[in-house]
Amino acid sequence: MSDPKKPQAMPTGPERELEIYALGLGGGKPAVPIPLEMLEQKAKEMLSPRAYDYVAGGAGSEDTMRANREAFYRWRIVPRMLRDVAKRDLSVELFGARLPAPILLGPVGVQEIVHKDADVASVRAATSLGLPFVLSTMSSRTIEEVAQAADNVAVSPRWFQLYWGKNPELTASMVQRAERAGYSALVVTLDTHSLGWRERDLHHGYLPFMLGQGLANYFSDPIFRGLLAQPPEQNPMAAIQLWGSLFSNPALTWKDIVFLRQHTRVPIILKGILHANDAALALEAGVDGLIVSNHGGRQVDGGIGALDALPSVVREVNGRVPVLFDSGIRRGADVFKALALGARAVLLGRPYMWGLAVAGEAGVREVLLNLVADLDLTLALSGYTCCRELDASALWRSDLAEALS
Numbered sequence: 001m002s003d004p005k006k007p008q009a010m011p012t013g014p015e016r017e018l019e020i021y022a023l024g025l026g027g028g029k030p031a032v033p034i035p036l037e038m039l040e041q042k043a044k045e046m047l048s049p050r051a052y053d054y055v056a057g058g059a060g061s062e063d064t065m066r067a068n069r070e071a072f073y074r075w076r077i078v079p080r081m082l083r084d085v086a087k088r089d090l091s092v093e094l095f096g097a098r099l100p101a102p103i104l105l106g107p108v109g110v111q112e113i114v115h116k117d118a119d120v121a122s123v124r125a126a127t128s129l130g131l132p133f134v135l136s137t138m139s140s141r142t143i144e145e146v147a148q149a150a151d152n153v154a155v156s157p158r159w160f161q162l163y164w165g166k167n168p169e170l171t172a173s174m175v176q177r178a179e180r181a182g183y184s185a186l187v188v189t190l191d192t193h194s195l196g197w198r199e200r201d202l203h204h205g206y207l208p209f210m211l212g213q214g215l216a217n218y219f220s221d222p223i224f225r226g227l228l229a230q231p232p233e234q235n236p237m238a239a240i241q242l243w244g245s246l247f248s249n250p251a252l253t254w255k256d257i258v259f260l261r262q263h264t265r266v267p268i269i270l271k272g273i274l275h276a277n278d279a280a281l282a283l284e285a286g287v288d289g290l291i292v293s294n295h296g297g298r299q300v301d302g303g304i305g306a307l308d309a310l311p312s313v314v315r316e317v318n319g320r321v322p323v324l325f326d327s328g329i330r331r332g333a334d335v336f337k338a339l340a341l342g343a344r345a346v347l348l349g350r351p352y353m354w355g356l357a358v359a360g361e362a363g364v365r366e367v368l369l370n371l372v373a374d375l376d377l378t379l380a381l382s383g384y385t386c387c388r389e390l391d392a393s394a395l396w397r398s399d400l401a402e403a404l405s
């Protein structure tokens with residue numbers, strides 16, 4: 001009998017292709033569109049305009065989102081031949097856990113606006129494949145509910161993403177809840193101490209949190225509840241107002257990270273690092289990992305493409321802690337490029353929201369299976385058998401051709 005606590009083995013790229021073509025032979029077609037553009041389009045048709053725009057949109061003119069994609073485009077893969085790629089191993093080691101592929105579901109808040117099962121669907125999809133899930137502070141289900149939903153599926157790492165607000169007791173309470181519920185790392189997001197100027201959301205006059213969505217972790221927190229005259233169930237407006245007054249803390253500095261380091265036993269990973277000097281300060285503060293990310297272009301308009309920031313951060317870190325990456329990962333080639341530039345693993349954002357919108361848990365699973373299959377094939381067809389082998393020599397850029405040759 002198969003062990004229900006064991007994640008399902010993931011098909012290789014060719015196996016996945018065969019499954020899909022066999023379905024086609026019988027007149028079938030994947031229920032979740034495979035081309036991401038079609039998947040997003042289907043999600044758009046199913047969602048309200050404001051929910052779609054909340055996920056799809058970015059800060060200001062959205063040119064940071066474009067820069068994210070353009071940065072990937074500039075790096076080209078240079079395939080190598082005749083290198084026995086018959087057997088591949090996509091697994092990577094991260095904080096003592098071996099992941100079957102270098103892919104995590106990144107923290108995405110307020111998932112209930114795209115599907116009623118929200119974070120529970122996403123965590124179950126990731127866990128069933130042994131891939132880590134990072135739960136947002138702004139999740140639609142509580143830290144504890146999500147832990148329980150995942151535990152019933154299989155054993156795989158889950159991390160908690162922390163937005164560090166104004167109330168230190170509330171922050172400490174959330175960290176303790178996450179530790180108690182088995183989240184094995186803290187992702188501290190640094191780039192969102194205020195919300196970016198998001199023109200689509202401003203146009204709709206829409207912020208889901210102001211409707212009480214994405215506040216499950218606050219409404220269920222004993223410290224938060226203790227600050228209210230009436231519980232959130234009785235007076236949601238007062239609870240939403242309290243959240244608004246506590247959410248952001250633009251006064252944080254590197255000293256606060258040192259403080260956090262002393263108050264948690266789990267690894268701390270800082271998300272939102274784009275400058276090599278910040279990477280150096282992060283290491284001085286004693287953190288255990290970094291995520292190079294510009295929050296999918298949702299915070300600073302006119303920003304650097306996240307992939308363009310990766311090499312200098314990797315150089316500064318020099319192997320001392322793992323560097324992860326997100327912002328613009330869409331397909332296997334993107335994962336390949338990020339790994340070749342020094343990322344240990346990548347986090348997926350919007351694409352899994354489109355899968356969730358279209359088909360809930362099954363939709364997220366399909367998106368993950370397709371991405372892993374695509375990565376496996378990209379690796380093999382480029383002449384590599386495992387993620388560790390990748391470095392910048394697998395890539396080419398016309399503007400740097402001389403420097404790299």
Ligand SMILES: Cc1cc2nc3c(=O)[nH]c(=O)nc-3n(C[C@H](O)[C@H](O)[C@H](O)COP(=O)(O)O)c2cc1C
Pocket residue numbers: 054055056106107108109110136137138161189271293294295296297298326327328329348349350351
């Ligand atoms: C709808 C939405 C909500 C997000 N919520 C959070 C969040 O709560 N915490 C966080 O650290 N990042 C959040 N992010 C950022 C993602 O973790 C990730 O950095 C981003 O999606 C990467 O860009 P990409 O989706 O274009 O690849 C969110 C992103 C989206 C699209």
